[in-house]
Amino acid sequence: MNFLPRKFLVLFSLFVFFEFSIVAMASAENLKFDFRSFTLRNLTLLGDSYLRNGVLGLTREIGVPSSSSGSVICNSPVSFFDPVTNITASFSTRFSFSITNVSSGSYGDGLTFFLSPNNRTLGSSGGFLGLVNSSQLTKNRFVAVEFDTRLDSHFNDPNDNHIGLDIDTLNSIKTADPTLLGIDLKSGNLITTWIDYKDDQKKLNVWMSYSNSKPEKPVLSADTDLSDYLKGVIYAGFSASTEGSTELHLIQDWTFQTFGFQPVKPWYQPHNVSDNSVTVTPLIPASNSTSKRRKKLGLGFGIAGPAFFCVVLLVFGWISLKKWKEIRTDKSFKSELLKGPREFSYKELRSATKGFHSSRILGHGAFGTVYKAIFPESGVICAVKRSKHTHEGQTEFLAELSIIACLRHKNLVQLQGWCAEKGELLLVYEFMPNGSLDKVLYQETEGISLKWPQRYNIALGIASVLCYLHQECEQQVIHRDIKASNIMLDRNVNPRLGDFGLARLTEHDKSPVSTLTAGTMGYLAPEYLQYGKATEKTDVFSYGVVILEVACGRRPIEKETNSQKMVNLVDWVWSLYSRGKLTEAADSRLNGEFEKEEMRKLLLVGLSCANPDCTERPSMRRVLQILNNEAELPIVPKTKPSLTFSNSLPLSLEDIVFDCEDSKAPSPFYEIKPN
Incomplete structure (x- = not known):
């Protein structure tokens, strides 16, 4: 009979989960986040991006011309579409950026603000703006506003100082020249930008200013319906790239919000039932013996019911306490050591390395083996370091994790994520195709x-x-x-x-x-x-x-x-x-x-x-x-x-x-x- 309380708990948990799932799906909620100064807590940095003194850098900071690409993505997914109400949310974002240069005249290629269903969005350097893969032009899906500082005829750029609206391609559906309103992308000055999309009007507007005051006239205004591109889970972020230049792309602050969803209604609502929908059953008098038997049964259930409930409550409390301790330890580990990189599942990494097959081994170190990991859905290639199962190996794993997770520099191997499951300690790095x-x-x-x-x-x-x-x-x-x-x-x-x-x-x-x-x-x-x-x-x-x-x-x-x-x-x-x-x-x-x-x-x-x-x-x-x-x-x-x-x-x-x-x-x- 030991299985009965557990089965009851499972059924009870499923019931509660089902009820709350219905509530969660009943209506999407508006989202807002505000980064006055950046930390690694809620961001994923990819490629050559880095964080320094609360400011995001998207490309390499180097004194000699180089090729570079980087992106920064907010870890919180955004729901733009509510399937229950068939509503697509509008959005508004504001951010401040600067494009500077170590060497005068060495400009290119620019930066973008993008929305994408892929939280690993990182494209090629050069004219691809860190948004599109040069070998797979249709791989990354996105809606983006580009701030382009180089004329690239391949993408039909109008000049070397323009902004444009891009949807799944860098051939902008509409462009504008900010210099007509006195804004020079290459000035090195801090430029504040506002991007608003109103779904009811099917219109996207972009404003730019050297001050914090939003101008009356937008730089770019485009009539477009984005509802088909904003379904499912969407991530917001920035990307940038260079090719043979020393251009620097910096993001100083960022706010983002969606609006247009109805407020979430209370999950419990009483049903109104009319009298004539109720079937009335006539009462039949019971005999005295039957009545006594029912009283005894009632008394028995009256005693056994609360006792059974107490047992269930104790078992449920014990299981909950055990799980809570595990979750608390896990959360403590995560919050103390990692606030930026992504947590991978063991199943995901095992699949990407073909079960840690020997053919995927890239090398061996003092504290672990490094495997080549290919993620089939995205095509992204990473290097996975698998720590040995010794106390020393775990100690070194934690040392490496706590250190490199806090560091950002263009000449450091970028930590992409980590995993601590099934007794395994795994670190996921960006893949270095040229080896050591x-x-x-x-x-x-x-x-x-x-x-x-x-x-x-x-x-x-x-x-x-x-x-x-x-x-x-x-x-x-x-x-x-x-x-x-x-x-x-x-x-x-x-x-x-x-x-x-x-x-x-x-x-x-x-x-x-x-x-x-x-x-x-x-x-x-x-x-x-x-x-x-x-x-x-x-x-x-x-x-x-x-x-x-x-x-x-x-x-x-x-x-x-x-x-x-x-x-x-x-x-x-x-x-x-x-x-x-x-x-x-x-x-x-x-x-x-x-x-x-x-x-x-x-x-x-x-x-x-x-x-x-x-x-x-x-x-x-x-x-x-x-x-x-x-x-x-x-x-x-x-x-x-x-x-x-x-x-x-x-x-x-x-x-x-x-x-x-x-x-x-x-x-x-x-x-x-x-x-």
């Missing part, structure tokens, strides 16, 4: 050969993201495992730093203490090997080794040709430098096709970063300035300093947390001696 730097650099990936401009751009990109991690985050991030295999290359061979499983968050005025030295030999700073203390200077050392790899095409530690002797890359480059033959360290596969001054600069920066004395290493901000020609080259000693550690002094906790960056005098643990 080490495979490309050492020609393990066919068909890709790194030219000098690409190599220099890789050094510049990683310097930029490390500067962000070390000095621009609210909490400083020490990566601790910077190496060529943790640097991924996107489709445009731009670098993306990943694998935060060993990273640690620290306050800017404190040094992290590690009880276990972690990382990869050849990239580890000498003081880190000795004391297990990770600082931003240990990351700088690893970065120095990586850019020497990029310039020389040699691994950090490798065997000499025709010899069993192991050669350290830093020692080898420094020996050439001491003999005045620094540029001979250049990768022979470049065939001399490189800028000699840039090669010399990169090698000197690499040696400076890999200096055994951590106090002599530059900060990543300084490195970035040098590579951008904003600062002088570092002074590198002709002879590599050697590091001698003392074993005579005890290693106390105070000694471990000694901050070598803040010390101007030599550390008591070691002395620097010339070779």
Whole structure:
């Protein structure tokens, strides 16, 4: 009989669920959201988009022309159509954006506001505005207002400064020139835009202004019926793209609301029944014995009924409490660690990876295996990192999750989502078609050969993201495992730093203490090997080794040709430098096709970063300035300093947390001696 209460509960729950489902479907509700300043709590960032200081960036912020696309989508779906009342809602949105440029004259391509049934909308760079896939022009469905800054004859653009209404194609059904009303999209000024669609009038209007006051006259007015395009679940968002330009697309604030639905009526309404619809049954007198029997039955039911109800209530309460605890724990995990990326279901990821089949394996790491995932419905390709089932693996998973979910930079591998089901810990990243730097650099990936401009751009990109991690985050991030295999290359061979499983968050005025030295030999700073203390200077050392790899095409530690002797890359480059033959360290596969001054600069920066004395290493901000020609080259000693550690002094906790960056005098643990 144990199954009876549970069955009753199931039936009761189904009944309640059914009743409330009817109520929920009875009438759609109007929706409103207001982002005065953006956070990751309610947004999904795709492609090259990022969040910085409450402002959304849609394309890469880079000083050299590049190709980029990004989109930002609100996680809350919008219901525009009510099937019960057959009403399509109207909508109104207001947002402020700016289009600026690092290099004058390098404009293109623009941004869009869009509505789409796909919450993964991300298109190609260039004239596709991050909205349309260049290889599948009809893949993405959308209604969009474009703010175009480049004349693209392929899409019948009227000029290089126009707005347009797009429906499922970038060939606008109507365009307008905002300059006629004094609005220049490329001015760099903050432009406030209002977009209103009234379904009863079948009209969409767009207003634009440099102030917060809505003008009387719209820039664009289009007679159009959007009801057929706004059925089902719809998502609102922004997209932008560049191609061979340095244009920046920023969204500062955003409000959105729908209107036109009737208010939701109370779910319970009494029915009016007329007297003549009721059938009256005549009463038949009962015998005394029957009456007594009925009284006994009534008394029995009177006692058993409440008792049974109490048992049901206790069982229901116990199950509810158990479920509530699980949900509370789950919600706590989600709210504390992730507020932006999407939560995937295990079934969804298992299907996308063909049951985590070996043919889908992209690589193996210290804390998990990476699989290629193809989502059949959208055609989107992602990389899924599957953590091992060990305590250490879960710890590293949570470390990576909590860190990377809060970080946004164009040179970071973008976290798309996560899953924690069935004892599995899974992270979903954007797919990097060109794989890791080490495979490309050492020609393990066919068909890709790194030219000098690409190599220099890789050094510049990683310097930029490390500067962000070390000095621009609210909490400083020490990566601790910077190496060529943790640097991924996107489709445009731009670098993306990943694998935060060993990273640690620290306050800017404190040094992290590690009880276990972690990382990869050849990239580890000498003081880190000795004391297990990770600082931003240990990351700088690893970065120095990586850019020497990029310039020389040699691994950090490798065997000499025709010899069993192991050669350290830093020692080898420094020996050439001491003999005045620094540029001979250049990768022979470049065939001399490189800028000699840039090669010399990169090698000197690499040696400076890999200096055994951590106090002599530059900060990543300084490195970035040098590579951008904003600062002088570092002074590198002709002879590599050697590091001698003392074993005579005890290693106390105070000694471990000694901050070598803040010390101007030599550390008591070691002395620097010339070779």
